[in-house]
Amino acid sequence: MLHHDDALGSDHWNDKRIDVNGRQYALPCKPVAVICIDGFDPEYLDAALADGTMPTLAAWVQNGFACTVDAAMPTFTNPNNISIVTGVPPSVHGVSGNYFLDRDTGIETVMVDESFLRTGTILAALAGAGVPVASITAKDKLRKALGAGLKGISFSAQHAGATTLEENGIEAAEALVGRPAPDQYSADLSLFVLDAGIALLKEGRAKFLYLSLSDFIQHAHAPRSAESDDFLRAIDDRLQAIETLGARVALTADHGMKDKADGAGRPNVIYLQDYLNAIFGDDAVRIICPIADPFVRHHGGLGSFVRGYVRDGISVEDVLVAARKAPLVAEVLSAEAAAQRFSLPIDREGDFVALAADIAVIGASAGEHDVSTLAGHRLRSHGGISEQRVPLIASHPLVPGSADGILHNWDVFDVALNRMVRS
Numbered sequence: 120m121l122h123h124d125d126a127l128g129s130d131h132w133n134d135k136r137i138d139v140n141g142r143q144y145a146l147p148c149k150p151v152a153v154i155c156i157d158g159f160d161p162e163y164l165d166a167a168l169a170d171g172t173m174p175t176l177a178a179w180v181q182n183g184f185a186c187t188v189d190a191a192m193p194t195f196t197n198p199n200n201i202s203i204v205t206g207v208p209p210s211v212h213g214v215s216g217n218y219f220l221d222r223d224t225g226i227e228t229v230m231v232d233e234s235f236l237r238t239g240t241i242l243a244a245l246a247g248a249g250v251p252v253a254s255i256t257a258k259d260k261l262r263k264a265l266g267a268g269l270k271g272i273s274f275s276a277q278h279a280g281a282t283t284l285e286e287n288g289i290e291a292a293e294a295l296v297g298r299p300a301p302d303q304y305s306a307d308l309s310l311f312v313l314d315a316g317i318a319l320l321k322e323g324r325a326k327f328l329y330l331s332l333s334d335f336i337q338h339a340h341a342p343r344s345a346e347s348d349d350f351l352r353a354i355d356d357r358l359q360a361i362e363t364l365g366a367r368v369a370l371t372a373d374h375g376m377k378d379k380a381d382g383a384g385r386p387n388v389i390y391l392q393d394y395l396n397a398i399f400g401d402d403a404v405r406i407i408c409p410i411a412d413p414f415v416r417h418h419g420g421l422g423s424f425v426r427g428y429v430r431d432g433i434s435v436e437d438v439l440v441a442a443r444k445a446p447l448v449a450e451v452l453s454a455e456a457a458a459q460r461f462s463l464p465i466d467r468e469g470d471f472v473a474l475a476a477d478i479a480v481i482g483a484s485a486g487e488h489d490v491s492t493l494a495g496h497r498l499r500s501h502g503g504i505s506e507q508r509v510p511l512i513a514s515h516p517l518v519p520g521s522a523d524g525i526l527h528n529w530d531v532f533d534v535a536l537n538r539m540v541r542s
C-alpha cells in the first residue's frame with residue numbers, strides 16, 4: 120500500500136511510502152544502497168578505524184551515524200539476510216537457518232529459495248511501487264530468496280556469467296562489470312558484487328541497491344592480517360565510489376566472526392551427535408548444523424548453533440540434561456525456549472538447541488565434517504551469541520531524535536529510507 124506524506128518531500132525522497140510487514144518506508148528519488156558486509160565483526164571495524172584502513176567508512180562513522188546492533192539468531196547468513204530485506208525476525212519470515220530438517224518430509228535441505236519465505240520483502244515492495252531495484256549477492260544460495268517477487272535485477276556474482284533477462288533482469292552481468300565471475304572462494308566474489316552495483320549506478324539502471332557480500336576472508340583471516348586489511352581497503356574504495364555517484368548508503372553485517380581454535384591451531388569442536396549417541400545408543404539423536412550450505416570449505420560446516428532431534432521413545436529432557444554436560448557446550452534450550460528467546464518459528468525447530476562456548480563450535484559426527492579443507496588457517500566461525508553484535512553505519516546523519524529503537528540489523532532499511540536527514 121502507498122501512502123502520501125507532505126513532510127517527506129525532498130530532493131532525495133518523494134512523498135510516498137509503502138507498507139511492508141508492519142513498517143512504512145519512504146520511496147527514494149535518488150540512489151540508495153543497503154550493503155551487508157558478511158561476517159563484519161565489530162573487531163574488524165574497530166581495527167580499521169584505529170589503523171586508518173577504511174577512511175571512507177571512518178568519515179561515515181564520524182559524520183554520519185554508527186551504532187552496534189543485534190543480528191538475528193542463529194547468526195548465520197540466510198536468516199540474517201532475509202531478516203534484513205524483510206525488516207522482521209525469523210519468527211515472522213520463517214527462515215531459521217541455512218539448512219534444516221523438514222519434520223513433515225524427514226528430508227534435510229538447504230533453505231535457498233522463496234518457498235521458505237512466509238512474508239514479502241522490502242525489495243519486492245519497492246520495485247512494485249516503481250523504484251528500479253537491484254539485488255546482487257555473492258553466492259547463489261541467497262539469490263532466489265532475496266529476489267522473491269522482485270520485478271527488477273537480481274543475480275549472484277557466482278553465476279554472473281549465466282544471467283538472462285528473463286530470470287535475472289539483466290543479460291551479461293560479466294560484461295557489466297568487465298571481468299569474469301570470480302571463484303566462489305575468493306575476496307573478489309564480494310568485490311564483484313560492489314563493482315556490479317557501481318556499474319548499475321553509473322548507467323542509471325538502479326535507484327535502490329541491496330548488495331550482500333561473502334565472508335570468505337573473515338572465515339580465514341583475523342582483523343589486522345594483511346589479507347583482511349587488503350580486503351577492507353578494497354571495500355572502502357568501492358564505498359567511496361558509491362557515495363561519489365550520489366547514493367546514500369546504510370550498511371550492516373549478517374553476523375560477527377570469532378576464532379574457534381586452540382593454542383595449537385586445532386578447532387575447538389565437540390561432535391555432539393557422537394557424544395549423545397554414545398550415551399543413548401546409535402541413532403538416538405540427530406544433530407543438524409544450520410550453518411551448512413553448498414559452500415563449507417572455509418568452515419567445515421562447523422558453527423556455534425545446532426539443532427537436535429531425538430528419536431521416539433527417548434526422553435528429550437534426559438537428552439537435554441546430558442547435552443548440558445558436554446564439553447564446549449554453553450547452553451542447551453528446549454525448542455519452545457529457543458523459539459521464544461530468539462524469535463524463531465517454532466514449527467521449524469528441533470527438539471532442542473545447543474549453543475557452543477564463545478571459543479568453540481559444535482559439529483554432528485566427526486565423519487561429517489572435513490576440517491582438512493581449512494587449508495592451514497585457524498577455524499573462524501559464527502552462529503552463536505558471541506557473533507550476534509554487528510555494526511550498523513549510515514553515510515549521512517540521522518534526523519535529530521530518530522536514533523532510538525535501532526536495535527537490530529534488520530532495522531537497516533528503516534535507517535536507509537526513513538531516518539537519514541533529507542537535505
